[in-house]
Amino acid sequence: MSVLSDPFGRTFPYLRLSLTEACNFRCGYCLPDGYAADGRPVFLARDEVRRLLGAFATVGMRKVRLTGGEPTLRKDLVDIVADAARIDGVAKVALTTNGTRLPAHVGPWRDAGLTSLNVSADSLDRGVFEAVTGHDRLPEILDGIDRALALGFDAVKLNAVLLRGINDESLPAWLDYLRERRVSVRFIELMRTNDNVAYFERHHVRADAMERTLAESGWVRMMRASDAGPAIEYVHPDYAGRIGIIAPYSRDFCAGCNRLRVTARGDLRLCLFGDHGVPLRALLQSDDDRDALVGLIASQLRLKAAGHGLHAGDSGITPHLASIGG
Ligand code: SAM
Numbered sequence: 001m002s003v004l005s006d007p008f009g010r011t012f013p014y015l016r017l018s019l020t021e022a023c024n025f026r027c028g029y030c031l032p033d034g035y036a037a038d039g040r041p042v043f044l045a046r047d048e049v050r051r052l053l054g055a056f057a058t059v060g061m062r063k064v065r066l067t068g069g070e071p072t073l074r075k076d077l078v079d080i081v082a083d084a085a086r087i088d089g090v091a092k093v094a095l096t097t098n099g100t101r102l103p104a105h106v107g108p109w110r111d112a113g114l115t116s117l118n119v120s121a122d123s124l125d126r127g128v129f130e131a132v133t134g135h136d137r138l139p140e141i142l143d144g145i146d147r148a149l150a151l152g153f154d155a156v157k158l159n160a161v162l163l164r165g166i167n168d169e170s171l172p173a174w175l176d177y178l179r180e181r182r183v184s185v186r187f188i189e190l191m192r193t194n195d196n197v198a199y200f201e202r203h204h205v206r207a208d209a210m211e212r213t214l215a216e217s218g219w220v221r222m223m224r225a226s227d228a229g230p231a232i233e234y235v236h237p238d239y240a241g242r243i244g245i246i247a248p249y250s251r252d253f254c255a256g257c258n259r260l261r262v263t264a265r266g267d268l269r270l271c272l273f274g275d276h277g278v279p280l281r282a283l284l285q286s287d288d289d290r291d292a293l294v295g296l297i298a299s300q301l302r303l304k305a306a307g308h309g310l311h312a313g314d315s316g317i318t319p320h321l322a323s324i325g326g
């Protein structure tokens with residue numbers, strides 16, 4: 001089968017797979033009360049994940065990002081990474097994590113075939129970090145990031161959600177951090193989900209002011225490669241690191257969308273803010289169902305919408321991003 005494409009000519013070499021909805025943090029915009037199990041069927045098992053990734057690779061997936069919830073809470077993460085790295089055609093295996101398990105595990109993940117790493121850190125200030133996440137764990141996470149940088153990953157990126165009144169004046173601290181470190185820090189505009197409406201109203205801030213400051217202080221906006229993700233990247237000759245801006249409320253954000261998502265319970269989600277999921281789990285129980293699974297994925301992609309409805313206040317069926325793997 002050839003590479004998948006949708007009615008708008010977009011292809012989807014990139015899959016984001018949530019491995020769990022559980023998390024050990026309580027980020028104010030995501031799971032402010034922490035994760036509470038809801039008693040529904042458990043998350044995809046290692047064999048189900050292997051079959052799923054094999055089918056997506058058949059139709060053109062070249063990169064998979066393992067996310068959650070907090071994917072590193074899975075005891076079998078290192079095996080899942082190794083399975084993914086072994087699949088024909090899969091060139092990149094990436095992980096998005098809150099970083100709490102980096103110090104002990106980043107070496108084994110790298111050895112198993114992990115190629116790139118995104119670590120979420122909304123602040124370099126210990127107190128602010130604790131206020132956002134509910135946990136005083138910034139020092140060990142920064143230590144884990146430095147360990148990762150020594151391991152030769154293709155890319156190490158940090159994600160910081162921009163929060164009005166909390167961390168929106170922290171650019172100078174980030175610049176110090178980036179001067180010598182070869183990392184990309186990506187500032188993400190807060191997205192409205194069904195559970196965070198009040199928090200969103202209080203703390204959402206556009207990235208425009210930060211982009212103006214960057215331009216005024218010599219940061220240069222890079223041309224966007226045709227297969228690039230949603231970040232607009234900036235570089236500066238005096239800094240080893242880069243800065244990315246992810247602005248989901250900007251015009252044309254969806255035009256470059258090259259990704260699909262699968263939830264931790266095995267539902268294909270065509271858009272982060274879509275209005276329905278397509279259950280794939282029944283076809284993940286046996287290797288014999290592979291052709292049917294590939295056929296189902298291909299037929300669903302033809303239905304992918306042109307863009308999300310966030311501007312109209314429509315967050316689809318997404319209660320919070322831990323449910324779908326932001
Ligand atoms: N637990 C892992 C972590 O925090 O990196 C992986 C899952 S988390 C849902 C993935 C990313 O989504 C994190 O960088 C997080 O900051 C971001 N995120 C969560 N909710 C968000 C929201 N409402 N708006 C923007 N980014 C959000």
Ligand code: SF4
Nearest residue numbers: 023025027030098322
């Ligand atoms: Fe957990 Fe990540 Fe959500 Fe924070 S953003 S609560 S670390 S899933």
